[in-house]
Amino acid sequence: QVRLVESGGDSVQTGGSLRLACAASGYSIRTYCVAWFRQAPGKEREAVAHRYDGTGSTDYDGSVKGRFTISQDNAKNTVYLQMNSLKPEDTAMYYCAADVTAYACASVRSKNFAYWGQGTQVTVSS
Secondary structure: OOEEEEEOOOEEEOOOOEEEEEEEEOOOOOOOEEEEEEEOOOOOOEEEEEEEOOOOEEEEOOOOOOOEEEEEEOOOOEEEEEEOOOOHHHOEEEEEEEEOOOHHHHOOOHHHOOEEOOOEEEEEEO
8 A cells, every 4th residue: 555654844944954755655666756745824735846767857846946856765765855945935734745657747736646645844934
């Protein structure tokens, strides 16, 4: 059974850094599309980063490009999101998501992902 468990969320000040982790079980992150989404109060859930190892595809939302990095440790079957230069507008619940199809990484929308973690809260103070 596919399971995703996020960790690493915390409260930090503007300019700080965090590394989120998504520990996966029941599947290989080398064969699934994996993505990080976030949802802030009053806003829609949005994709911030995704990766598909099968094609080497990695991309980021413009709001985080240059500050966030998605990576993975295949031995640990874990996906990471390194978050640097954090801003108050980064405050949100962050979710790890996965789907068996490469298509999910071609069109990164919530509805295209079958598996989700429980979320981890990131709060950045101004």
